[in-house]
Amino acid sequence: MTDRNHIEALIARTALGDRPAFGALYDATSAKLFGVLLRVLNNRDAAEDALQEVFEKIWRNAGRYQVNGLSPMTWLITIARNHAIDRLRRQRATDPLDAVPEPADTAPGPEAQAIARSEAGRLAACFDELEADHADAVRRAYLGGETYAELAARFAVPLNTMRTRLRRSLMKLKDCLTR
Amino acid sequence: MTDRDDIPPPDGGDDALAAEYVLGLLGADEARRFEDRLSHEPDLRAAYARWAGHFAALTDDIAPVEPPAHLRRRILGIAPRAPVWRRGWAWAAGVAAVALLVWINFGAPVMRDDGPELLAEIAAEDRALVLSAAYDADSAELVLDRQSGQAAPGRVLELWLIAGDAAPVSLGVLPDDPRAQIAVPQALRDGLAEGAILAVSDEPPGGSPTGQPTGAVLAVGAITSS
DSSP states (O other), X not given: OOOHHHHHHHHHHHXXXXXXXXXXXXXXXXXXXXXXXXXXXXXXXXXXXXXXXXXXXXXXXXXXXXXXXXXXXXHHHHHHHHHHHHHHHHHHHHOGGGOSOXXXXXXXXXXXXXXXXXXXXXXXXXXXXXXXXXXXXXHHHHHHOOOHHHHHHHTTSOHHHHHHHHHHHHHHHHHHHTO | OGGGTXXXXXXXXXXXXXXXXXXXXXXXXXXXXXXXXXXXXXXXXXXHHHHHHHHHGXXXXXXXXXXXXXXXXXXXXXXXXXXXXXXXXXXXHHHHHHHHHHHHHHOOSOOOXXXXXXXXXXXXXXXXXXXXXXXXXXXXXXXXEEEEOOOOTTOEEEEEEEOTTSOOEEEEEOOSSSEEEEEOOHHHHTTOSTTOEEEEEEEOTTSOSSSSOOSOEEEEEEEEEO
């Protein structure tokens, strides 16, 4: 992955309307963001449209990048993920039969488990400490856009119970990640 | 999900709330309330940023996929609609009256009859940094008045001009003094016109080493004519 300062500088220049910098930002990050969009949307045409919309947002909002304290790749991935989830939910709302399709493989692949360094390695290790259902629920929320109501239905528990348990798991996750 | 908003969150407090927000699990009302709090609660913002980073790592095992080449052309084609302009215009519209008042109080550059005066308010969205700028075409000097904010310790503020679609051009590092007069080089004078953008970025001492902004863009404003 391209180095953090480089991406940060490209975002800063994009905020100033610098088109070559925007092009360089696209070249450095579009494949990753397209991969994320494909995973969440599970549809190539939708992912292509979404990629365009995501970069329109990046172009418009680059000036706000510093405000929320995210690292540059987290900021970009969050924009792409949130955009894809919004799309998914709109689609489910208009086509209820399509509701909550099985997301494409939300479980971490073997390569993810093999990553012993970095955030992802730590995260995977901490996910392993959670109840399997709850780790699955967190992945389904983040990568599948599932809501508490949908998760409660999936795991056949009342909504409040779902929320209470998931929050408890999130706190466990936090304790593990800050150890 | 808004029907769940009346249920007080169980244990986990704000930290769990921040995680739920990042996961998109809050109802619309609850999410809005969370966003309102984000703007003035640094601890909550930090919790949000931490969770956003953790969960973004869930995408680490997603392999990059090269998007088709035609998409690149289409997407980079959106850029000419310079967003900074639009942002600048929106601010400029809101602050035109203020800028004028500032102009009067500040008095320094004499109002002239010949030709329009060029003014700008260069401001951060949260107004943590605000400068007013006035261009005196006769002396080719940009007169700046910094009304709020300052450079971070060990850093400097650098002023940039963005004329049309051109890349930003440095107008120099701002002095510590809130009031400054900056001589505009001959080559840049034509670029200082209505609609051009002035911006201030955070840079290392001595200014950007690359000739392009390297730090955060702290404030932006469009030039308007009086």
